[in-house]
Amino acid sequence: MRKGRNVIRNKHNDICEVRTVDKRRVAAVRKGMLTGEEAGRLSETFSVLADPTRTRIIHALSQAELCVCDISAVIGVSVSAISHQLRVLRNMRLVKFRKESKMVYYSLDDGHIETLFNEGLKHVRE
Amino acid sequence: MRKGRNVIRNKHNDICEVRTVDKRRVAAVRKGMLTGEEAGRLSETFSVLADPTRTRIIHALSQAELCVCDISAVIGVSVSAISHQLRVLRNMRLVKFRKESKMVYYSLDDGHIETLFNEGLKHVRE
DNA sequence: TTCTCACTTGAATACTTGTTCAAGTGTAAC
DNA sequence: GTTACACTTGAACAAGTATTCAAGTGAGAA
Numbered sequence: 001m002r003k004g005r006n007v008i009r010n011k012h013n014d015i016c017e018v019r020t021v022d023k024r025r026v027a028a029v030r031k032g033m034l035t036g037e038e039a040g041r042l043s044e045t046f047s048v049l050a051d052p053t054r055t056r057i058i059h060a061l062s063q064a065e066l067c068v069c070d071i072s073a074v075i076g077v078s079v080s081a082i083s084h085q086l087r088v089l090r091n092m093r094l095v096k097f098r099k100e101s102k103m104v105y106y107s108l109d110d111g112h113i114e115t116l117f118n119e120g121l122k123h124v125r126e
Numbered sequence: 127m128r129k130g131r132n133v134i135r136n137k138h139n140d141i142c143e144v145r146t147v148d149k150r151r152v153a154a155v156r157k158g159m160l161t162g163e164e165a166g167r168l169s170e171t172f173s174v175l176a177d178p179t180r181t182r183i184i185h186a187l188s189q190a191e192l193c194v195c196d197i198s199a200v201i202g203v204s205v206s207a208i209s210h211q212l213r214v215l216r217n218m219r220l221v222k223f224r225k226e227s228k229m230v231y232y233s234l235d236d237g238h239i240e241t242l243f244n245e246g247l248k249h250v251r252e
Numbered sequence: 253t254t255c256t257c258a259c260t261t262g263a264a265t266a267c268t269t270g271t272t273c274a275a276g277t278g279t280a281a282c
Numbered sequence: 283g284t285t286a287c288a289c290t291t292g293a294a295c296a297a298g299t300a301t302t303c304a305a306g307t308g309a310g311a312a
Contacts, residue, residue: 020199021229021288029189030200039178039185041250042243046181049172051300052165059165063155068259073146074156081301083260102258102309103147112249117168119245123238124167147258177270194289207271209290228279228288 048092049117053077054085061095062114065107174218175243179203180211187221188240191233 020026034042049055056075060066068086072079086106089095096109108114146152160168175181182201186192194212198205212232215221222235234240 021193021196025190025192026196026199029186029192029196032189033200034182034185036178038247038250039182042246043176043178043181045246045249046172046175050169050176052162052169053300055169055172056160056165059160060155063158064151066151066155067147070147070152070155073152074159078302079259080261080303084300087260099309104259116242116245116249119242120168120171121164123171123242124164179270204272205289206273206291209288210270213290230289 045116048089048094048113049120051085053081054089055117057082057085057089058094058108058113058117061106061108062117065098065105067103067105071106171218171242174215174220174239175246177211179207180215181243183208183211183215184220184234184239184243187232187234188243191224191231193229193231197232 049058053075057071060071060074066074068082069079071086072082075082086095086097090097094108094110094113095106098105098107175184179201183197186197186200192200194208195205197212198208201208212221212223216223220234220236220239221232224231224233
């Protein structure tokens with residue numbers, strides 16, 4: 001049985017437009033809810049894989065350690081664009097690199113992201 | 127042993143700036159590479175979870191079937207914004223809905239996405 | 253030293269995206 | 283009929299992002 005509608009107030013103490021329909025259910029779900037910070041970090045993690053260039057970089061590096069220009073050749077995107085994306089991946093500590101004279105070799109530095117990638121691939125391939 | 131640098135040509139038959147360093151490795155990786163379409167669908171899938179509002183909606187719906195205004199109340203985002211995001215989730219067939227008079231009840235319609243969500247959460251919580 | 257090469261970086265541009273606001277739909281109550 | 287309500291939708295705006303281009307770095311070859 002559904003409870004009556006209730007007007008609630010937000011933190012600014014304004015009249016809140018939101019009306020809850022099922023107070024009990026809302027309270028229960030809200031209790032188990034992600035914190036704003038958790039939701040933020042979670043979506044940030046998924047954002048890394050939300051770009052086709054980055055997914056392809058990660059996929060390529062899951063197969064072999066590669067230098068920047070070889071990643072560029074494999075994926076068919078300019079060296080500059082790859083370098084920019086590698087910086088994103090570096091900042092998130094998802095790849096590591098090794099310098100050998102002029103060359104810079106990149107490889108994956110996070111097992112989780114590979115798991116996530118493969119889980120996503122499974123979903124796409126049904 | 128590193129092979130010599132090679133200038134390759136792209137599909138437009140222009141001289142391509144990209145030089146491969148290790149032809150064999152590049153060829154091998156390229157062979158197992160994702161197609162452009164696969165990479166696109168993969169990153170599209172991850173894009174769904176790349177927004178905190180959507181991750182919270184999915185998390186909420188993984189706990190209970192909820193109407194729009196209750197989702198709004200749980201998450202603390204306007205009904206309109208929630209509705210827009212629900213459309214995205216509907217278009218990707220990740221949620222289903224059920225109408226009961228004036229109310230619309232949403233619930234998850236894809237087990238894969240819950241798996242992906244939980245895998246991501248595991249990563250975030252270490 | 254000078255030159256080339258592999259890569260990085262900053263600025264600019266074009267594109268995408270999330271939220272708000274206002275208007276609109278359809279159902280139920282009055 | 284009118285009103286209230288739950289939700290949807292389109293337009294507009296702001297914020298974020300991926301790529302390109304040009305310049306810069308630093309290591310090794312000449």
